[in-house]
Amino acid sequence: MAASTSLSEYLIVVVSLLAISAIRSAVASIHTYHRDPFREVGSSFLVSGGSEGIVASTNATSFIQFQNITFLRSRAAADHHPIVSHSSGLVQIVLFEAADRDNIGGSPYGGQRSICCTPDLAKLEGCKQGEVIRIPSANDNKWPIVLNVHFSGRHMATHLKNTKIQITKTGMYNLFFISCDPELNGMTLSGRTVWKNPDGYLPGRMAPLMKFYVIMSLAYVLLCVIWFVQYVRFSNDVLHLQHWITIVIALGLFEMSLWYFEYAHFNKTGTRPVGITTWVVTIGAIRKTLSRLLILCVSMGYGVVRPTLGGFTAKVLLLGFTYFLASELLNITEYVGTINDISGRARVFLVLPEALLDAFLILWIFTSLSKTLEQLQVKRSSVKLDIYRKFSNALAVAVVASVSWIVYEVYFKATDPFNERWQSGWIISAFWDILALLLLCVICYLWAPSQSSQRYAYSEMGDEDEEEAQTLFSATQKGDINLVKLERRDSGEGTHGFDEEDEEGKRE
Incomplete structure (x- = not known):
């Protein structure tokens, strides 16, 4: 006890x-980004925004919501554009279901796959150079979803308005923030996204x-x-x-x-x-x-x-x-x-x-x-x-x-x-x-x-004595244990059947 x-x-x-x-x-299904740096992957710069399985719903209870998404570029990249009112630098938010993963990116002449549209791919795929290659899904031409965010003039920061995307198809969804502009190297991401299933987060x-x-x-x-x-x-x-x-x-x-x-x-x-x-x-x-x-x-x-x-x-x-x-x-x-x-x-x-x-x-x-x-x-x-x-x-x-x-x-x-x-x-x-x-x-x-x-724990009984002892003790009440020991002792059975307490009693 x-x-x-x-x-x-x-x-x-x-x-x-x-x-x-x-x-x-700490946040979990609410993905938070604290000045996460964009890393270079091929000809693109990207940040993984999350990957989760979401169950579809018809009453708008399944969604992915963007909140306070902010992109911050370097001062050198901002000063490169002298015209203040001109749109400079493009960041794209790409959301796709795992089954549509091949609808993002392309490969010229069967070579290495590229996320961004290159001059060769612009001729072959008809994509716009400097942007993410997007091929409409066969099931829904709205997917994959690509949201565009531009920097303005020499401003170092740009924002994505709070946006909610409804999920109407069950699947594993992947989110990436991508830029194909080499001048945006060193850019960071802040904000958060909320991923919601019908029954909760x-x-x-x-x-x-x-x-x-x-x-x-x-x-x-x-x-x-x-x-x-x-x-x-x-x-x-x-x-x-x-x-x-x-x-x-x-x-x-x-x-x-x-x-x-x-x-x-x-x-x-x-x-x-x-x-x-x-x-x-x-x-x-x-x-x-x-x-x-x-x-x-x-x-x-x-x-x-x-x-x-x-x-x-x-x-x-x-x-x-x-x-x-x-x-x-x-x-x-x-x-x-x-x-x-x-x-x-x-x-x-x-x-x-x-x-x-x-x-x-x-x-x-x-x-x-x-x-x-x-x-x-x-x-x-x-x-x-x-x-x-x-x-x-x-x-x-x-x-x-x-x-x-x-x-x-x-x-x-x-x-x-x-x-x-x-x-x-x-x-x-x-x-x-x-x-x-x-x-x-x-x-x-x-x-x-x-x-x-x-x-029973450490007894050194022989085969027959051990089985007999187990039978006796399983059928005997707790208060009768000592009586059983005395009966065994009086019956003249071998001393090898005694436990440690019995041996100590004999020595005393």
Whole structure:
């Protein structure tokens, strides 16, 4: 019960920190630009304004709105035009659906594709030199949408009037701010765009996850209720291993609940609190780390075959700390401040350390599990051997499922480079939460608290005595344990069936 008290105090501290850090928020589905520089791509200069999946609506609830969009050029570029009233310098805002991506740009004579109209393309495509090449969509000649903004004379800044574009077709939309004028090199962009779905501000890829986290929270609540009933019922016989299982369950419930509230806030306001998101991913990293270490410790026989990890304690802790750092960096990169439906390139590099650590953990787990099974076979501990065989079978299924899913995930992303299947993309991340919950349920089932937990933990009984003891203790009330011990002692059974308390009593 001491572990439950300390866990409650920890949760109170975390909630308090969350309340403090929630004061600071960062925009998410509302994309904000703070003097973002235009980068050179071929013959053009551009800034990516965002990429999100949007579900169509007929009542004007799905839209992309431009607010306070300002372009600022250099003084040298402004002074290049002596006539104050003359329009000088063109910036174009290009919005297109992923299926129409080939309708932007062209390629002269089958060469390298160009965004801007070159002299050769002006002859071939009939485009206007110095502007973005736009080919009307076969489904709607209004798309892709191109908005033109001109600088005036020597003015250093120009603005786009607040504009709202209604979305009437479900798709993955991409926004770019582009200039084909080489004199506008060094230009910056400020302002913001608001991307709205019919049900809120959540990007299309994330919207299904809000309902998913409701279901996962309910699943963890059910597991918590079942586990804590047993935990409280047999509180005097709870093992250290079962304390750790309790902590992992509580962290899982806490994480799933916070994910739902974070997404609900995001969906309602269009802003994503950096503080809450950081704490959610941190709790998730802690939960993932403890879950893996729990599986490793169980595989090594901790709490059932051996009372401690012995000389492996420092190595397990070092591995856990390293895994936490790798997971934390990956989650922060993927979730904190994320404003697009397409993950950044940095995530690819951060996935590798976690993947390598997972591979090393799997190798260590199955090596340890093999040694534990061999030890139980030598001791003829058939009941424990049966439990560990079930556990090893569950782990094997989980590993096969994980590898298969990784192969599918690679195939999914390789065949969908432009995120056109974004509506089903949420399943990729949801699978890992489901798998973690199922493995946790298996551990809870195999090592559920019972009135014989303490006596059964490290016993060195033979095969027949062990099975008999389990039958006796499963059928005996908690208050009759000592009576059973006395009956066994009076019956003259071998001393090898006594636990550590019995041996100490004999010595006294």
